[in-house]
Amino acid sequence: MENIQSRLLEMIQKADRQGANNLLAAWSEEHGYEKLLKQILIPTLQHIGEEWRTSENFSIAQSYVAAKIVEDALFMTLKNKKDNVNTVSEKGPVVIGNIEDDFHSLGRRMVKTFLEADGWIVYDLGNDVTAEEFVDTAVEIGARVIGASAMMKTTAYNIKKLRKELDRRNLSGHIQLAVGGAVFMVSPNLEKEIGSDGSSSTAIDAPELFDELWEASLQQETVHE
């Protein structure tokens, strides 16, 4: 198992998408497509996330390649999915989107891919999403986490409106607010300033963050009961 994980990692670093797809297809043919996500992909992504968190040589390109390989693997798994076989347990639902005035979708799309691979049901509202749209959707579908993305400082400030909207409707705590985007890497205090409940430095770490925030939302209710 370690061997295939290290080969997959090597292919991600070389941006060898086709090689990775071939490797994963061959493994799935032998061991079953239903085992691919749980036994290979998710542990590999966790390993990569851990390594990149402490590495200075992490690049968006590597994260993007990993996301594309995950997308391909999800597609391959769905295509080969047999009846009554659960590939991954379902989590969520959650809502994600780029905040009002932000149109940089790259990070958000990667987050969506990694969340889905981890079993989350993701409602992706796209770019330029207002605070009201985020909260309306979260209430409508019963989401406990909203993920708001922004690339620039000016648009990151619009996330404050989302915090205010959650406060106004008395939903803060029940609905947790995750934030992400390039600007949070260069402005470490920004996350607190705009009122987020948590952030992750890479898209690969998003499932772990959403697990924590989902749990925090549940805890909040236990406290209030």
Next chain:
Amino acid sequence: MNSFERIESTIKGDPLDRRAFIPILSLYGARMTSCSIKKFYSDPEAYTAGQMAVYDEFKPDMLFGPFAFALIGAAFGSELKFSEFEAPNIKRPGVLSFAQWEKMALPDIDTNPYLLYFRESIRLISIACEGKVQIAACLPAPIDIPALVFGMDRWLELVLFESEQAELVLDKVNRFFVQLANCLFDEGAMVTFLPCGYASPAILPRNLVESLLRPKLRQALGQLKGPSILHHAGTIMLDHLDILTGLPSAIGYALLHTEGLSKARQILGPDPILLSGPHGPSLDQLESSQIEQISRSILEDRDREKDRHFILVTLGADVLYHTPPENLHAMRKALADVGWNAS
């Protein structure tokens, strides 16, 4: 010594009266003149008035042509979104596929309204300044332009998975870039500021920057009529700085002081200009005393004290609209207090 002479002396390593000071205050001109954002980014006269107001208030050693990369995307058909207090953004990319790109004619620098806005703004600032201050044209490096046309996702996908197509895109972009940059030199720009985000280790791994981006950047910069300053584009650059050294026309490099300026100087060698300073888009959230302290600590560093080719700048993107003026004056105060000790 006027600003023009100060920058010239910094390039040559000649004695100075004080360090040069270059805050990126393109958008700030709109604040100084209370100009609406739409007018500011479409009317060269309004833009020029803003830059002259910036000059009167802060006496920077360099003024900037419009720092509005989305307008370059718009010249290629990307759709813009205007907001109240910031430069326009790209709402939707203009080109969706390589096939569409291949068929597309490059925007004409003599007729495209967005490009004429850049040209005319530089020309008018140049006339208004009468040679007292240097003027920089701020353009995305050719390796960053496709992201404004295709969107970041599609451009990254081409670079990573379709390298032959990416090369063809860069060949065509280079033709556009060289034409536009040289035209801006003709209009009065003395230098181009070129953010190179895609050369950053935060965006692309080393092998791609070396094999794909550097050769294309070399090809483009080799055809420019004037000098360039390569800029970190708001992200880390130090680990790839060696790949960007020795490029034709590149006289300076702007990067985060937190990355280690002494290491940067080692990589660059003694002659290129090194530019660094506080992070521009964060100046709105800091106290002026903090900004002064950050500037002082950079200037008082032992290696910087002796560095004749160092300039204090604001880094990252443009300084934000709501930044208090005293926060910018704090940088000037640090310059005056620290003085000039290099012999």
